[in-house]
Amino acid sequence: MSDYILEMNQITKEFTGVKALSNVNFKVEKGEIHCLVGENGAGKSTLMKVLSGVYPYGSYQGDIVFEGNIQQFHKINDSVDTGIVIIYQELALFPDLSVYENIFIGNEIKRRGIIDSNQTISRAKELLQKVKLNINPETLVKDLSVGKQQLVEIAKALSKNVKLLILDEPTAALNENDSENLLDLLRELKRQGISCIMISHKLKEVISIADKATVLRDGKTICTLDAAKEEISEVRIIKNMVGREIEDIYPKRPDKKIGEKVLEVRSWFAFDSQLGRHVAKDINIHVNKGEIVGIAGLMGSGRTEFALSIFGNPKSYKLHGELLVEGVPKSFKHTSEAIKAGIAYVTEDRKxxxxxxxxxxxxxxxxxxxxxxxxxxxxxxxxxxxxxxxxxxxxxxxxxxxxxxxxxxxxxxxxxxxxxxxxxxxPKLLILDEPTRGIDVGAKFEIYTIMNKLISQGMSIIMISSELGEVLGMSDRIYVMAQGEIKGELSIDAANQENIMQLATQ
Incomplete structure (x- = not known):
């Protein structure tokens, strides 16, 4: 009997003459966590769509062998019926339905043809306990954080007797704590015998959790690295991903030229009428010409809300305080006025x-x-x-x-x-909100290089990021936010992950 729960052999997939996958071989052992890594466009998601039946049998060449049997998945339900469930980065939940309804949607528990709500809620409670989510199953999904919604998705997968769980960038939108909780859950599922494929650009997470890691590049299998043989390292993964070594993912700026203040915010408040509370409270910050200022903090700390409040206030917060651009007081009633004054904002949600x-x-x-x-x-x-x-x-x-x-x-x-x-x-000032979320290490390096080039040309940047390595690697100064407030300002020489997290959890 084979030790492999999954074997994908010589998989080739073309789109209008372009080979997205070329003779890819990919194997997953029973009860292992296998990470799939590669640059954007390397073919990771395409391979998983072949596996899950999104691209049906006949639209690709090669064989899918699951539990020793060659499979012909003509639709997604075919793969689900065999025990393969995929969770995408964009969660497939219905926000206005309850947690228990989402878990069993399309897989309802019925008695005499009628949905048995009591049995469904009871079973949902059991599944929520398995994923360590202590909530009322009748809670609406829209009232949950992204991290908790991710756990609901996994509970939904467990309701289908999953044998192989596929997660596409599961921690991309999660803060550090929620990410670690999710990884702990995957380790627990592994102990229960569930195999897992995880696509991730976060190499530290890959190193932390992977039993094996397969690297794809340009639609081809480059290598499979084995943690038991101490083969999985950041340097080795990057070299195989991009075809070259990147010694320092955060490129240095040797000749920093910090100028006068471009932006200053004094005693700044932003009140959200819908939430009935301040999303930004008594904020005082400044940004100099030729400077990258990092804003760190956990999800929900108010970083994005603050950025939007100074970028023409598109959320219609009630604002109070002073905003100065190059020393001149400003009051923006629309984003077009902020743009005219030289402020631009690259959103965290590009799609x-x-x-x-x-x-x-x-x-x-x-x-x-x-x-x-x-x-x-x-x-x-x-x-x-x-x-x-x-x-x-x-x-x-x-x-x-x-x-x-x-x-x-x-x-x-x-x-x-x-x-x-x-x-x-x-712009004179560019606000970058999660500038490298969901992109690979090679593309990250290119974005960082562009940022440094812009700074050398005299632009200023505010960078909001949940990745502490990114904040520490690219910033000249760092502000840390929590609960809508600035909890501290750190020089880059004094900053480290520990003191940032200490401030972020105040």
């Missing part, structure tokens, strides 16, 4: 708020500043093409042309398009 996914690169790059490609109120299409090509080249956007639809780009290239969109408005 939901930052980009027009159905539009091409050129339309996205010019979307925030149509005046820049217009004459007498008329768009100049030649100028639009020129501008889009300039940013495609300067930001190293990997695409066939500026006509390529943004929704078809990898996460890293989507982030570069979002960045180009805001650079085109010519």
């Amino acid at each position: 939901g708020d930052g980009l027009f996914l159905a539009q091409d690169i050129k339309r996205n790059v010019t979307a925030a500043y149509l005046q820049g490609i217009s004459t007498n109120g008329m768009m100049n299409e030649n100028e639009e093409v020129k501008v889009a090509n300039e940013y495609k080249n300067s930001l190293y956007i990997k695409a066939s042309s500026i006509e390529q639809i943004v929704g078809n780009l990898s996460g890293g290239n989507q982030q570069k398009v979002s960045l180009g969109k805001w650079l085109f408005v010519g």
Whole structure:
């Protein structure tokens, strides 16, 4: 009897003549946690969509062998019925339904053809205990944090008698504590005999949890590393992912030139009428020219809310306090006024708020500043093409042309398009909210290099990030937020993960 619960042999998948997967081999042993890593566009998600039946049998070449039997999955339910369940980065929950309804949706417990609510709630409680989530199963999903919603998804998978659980970037939107809780749960599921495939760009998590790690690059299997043989290391993974060594993922800026204050915020309050509380309280910060200021904090600490409140207040918070741009008091009633004053904001949610996914690169790059490609109120299409090509080249956007639809780009290239969109408005201060969320290590290095280049040209950056390594690796100064307040300011020389977390948990 084979030790492998899953064998994917010589898998090849093409899209309109382009090979997304080329003779990929991937094997998972029973009861192991196997991480799948690679740059955006390497083929990880495509491989898992083949496995889960999203790309049905006949649309690819090669064999899927599960528990010793060759499988032909024509739809997702076919893979689910065999015990394979996938949880995507964008959670597939219904926010206005209860937790128990979400867990058993499409898999309802019935008695004589009628849903048995009492039995469903009782069974949901058992599953929630398994994932260590102590909540009322009648709670609406929209009232839960992202971390708790992730656990509901896993409980939903367990309700289907899962044998192989696939998680696509499960910790991308989680803070440090929720991420560690999730990894602990995966270790517990492993002890219960459930095999797991985890796609992740967070290499420290891969090193922490993986029994084995398979690296894909350009749609091909590069290697499988074994933790038992001490083969899994950050250096080794990166080298196989990108085809070269990156000695320091955070590129240095040797000649820092810090100038005068670009932005100053004094005694700043933002009140959210819907929540009935302040999301920013008595905030005092400043940003100098040629400086990267990091804002650290746990999810829900108020970092994004504060950023939005100074970027034209699109959430209509009730504001109080002083905002100065280059020493001049400002009061923005709309984001367009903030843009005009030289402030730009790259959102943490590039797919939901930052980009027009159905539009091409050129339309996205010019979307925030149509005046820049217009004459007498008329768009100049030649100028639009020129501008889009300039940013495609300067930001190293990997695409066939500026006509390529943004929704078809990898996460890293989507982030570069979002960045180009805001650079085109010519800001003095760029607010980057989670600038490398959900992108691979190679693309991260490119984003960091671009940030350093912008700073060397005299721009200033506020970087909001949940990755402490990123905050420490890229910032000149760090503010730490908790409960809508600034809990401390740290020089980069004095900052470390311990004192940041100490402030963030006050």
